[in-house]
Amino acid sequence: MKITLRKPKMSDFKAFRETFNDKEVAKQLSGFKYPLSLKHAKEKLNEIINNNKGDYYEFAIIYNKKLIGLVCLEKPSNDKKTFTLGYAISRKYWNKGIASKASKKIIEFGFSKLKLKKIIADNDEDNPASGRVLEKNGFRFIKKIKKKREKTGKKINVLFWEITKPSVLYSTLKCGVCSGFVRSRKISTNILQSKDWRFL
Numbered sequence: 001m002k003i004t005l006r007k008p009k010m011s012d013f014k015a016f017r018e019t020f021n022d023k024e025v026a027k028q029l030s031g032f033k034y035p036l037s038l039k040h041a042k043e044k045l046n047e048i049i050n051n052n053k054g055d056y057y058e059f060a061i062i063y064n065k066k067l068i069g070l071v072c073l074e075k076p077s078n079d080k081k082t083f084t085l086g087y088a089i090s091r092k093y094w095n096k097g098i099a100s101k102a103s104k105k106i107i108e109f110g111f112s113k114l115k116l117k118k119i120i121a122d123n124d125e126d127n128p129a130s131g132r133v134l135e136k137n138g139f140r141f142i143k144k145i146k147k148k149r150e151k152t153g154k155k156i157n158v159l160f161w162e163i164t165k166p167s168v169l170y171s172t173l174k175c176g177v178c179s180g181f182v183r184s185r186k187i188s189t190n191i192l193q194s195k196d197w198r199f200l
Contacts, residue, residue: 001096005059005071005105008048012060015067017041019090028127029088030150054080057109061089061102068093071102073110073119083110085121085134099133107137111165118164124149125157139163 008016017036020026026034033040048058048070056074060067069089076083085106089099110116121139123130139161147158 001063001098001101003068003098003101003105004062005102005109006062008045008058008060008067008070010045010049012067013042013045016045019067019069020044020088022091024091025088028124056083057106057114059102059106061087061098063093063098068098069102071099071106073106073114073116081115081117083114083116083119085119087133095129099130100136103133103137107163116165118162120160120162122158122160125159131159131161134161137163 017038020029020032020041021034021036023034026032026036032044051058055076056072058070058072058074061069061071069087071087072085073083074086085103087099087102087106089102107119110119121134123134125144140163142160142162144157144159146155148155
């Protein structure tokens with residue numbers, strides 16, 4: 001299944017609400033209510049679209065020209081050299097390798113565009129599928145901590161992971177405003193600052 005990442009748009013609203021108005025999806029996300037009202041869905045999507053603070057980068061996961069989830073880098077360290085990976089996928093697309101592909105693309109973005117030194121992530125121990133996504137993308141297990149789940153108050157084991165910047169990154173990016181392909185180490189500033197670029 002081929003996917004692309006791009007900036008979310010208000011035209012994604014219907015698919016956005018369909019994806020996140022799902023109890024099984026929403027229970028993994030701290031910022032989403034369930035059921036997801038039209039008002040709250042619009043507020044969340046608008047917040048994502050208009051974020052320009054540099055404290056998180058969130059992209060729509062597109063399959064067959066439709067939004068089927070989100071993937072992001074958020075919660076930066078003080079020096080903004082470490083971000084946390086997060087993602088959420090429509091339940092009908094679980095177990096199809098999409099989370100792994102989307103994570104790989106945003107990891108490449110983090111190291112090549114943002115010049116990050118490290119990306120961290122975590123998953124609940126009772127959600128081993130997320131742990132497998134991280135392992136497939138080269139994350140290293142760091143520790144396990146018991147934490148209280150925000151929505152239920154239940155204490156659970158949370159697994160923490162990290163990946164550090166590789167010495168050489170050979171990923172390629174495709175830009176919607178240019179033709180051809182460029183090595184990530186040679187991407188021009190104008191291309192990377194464009195709002196219309198998208199990943200392969």
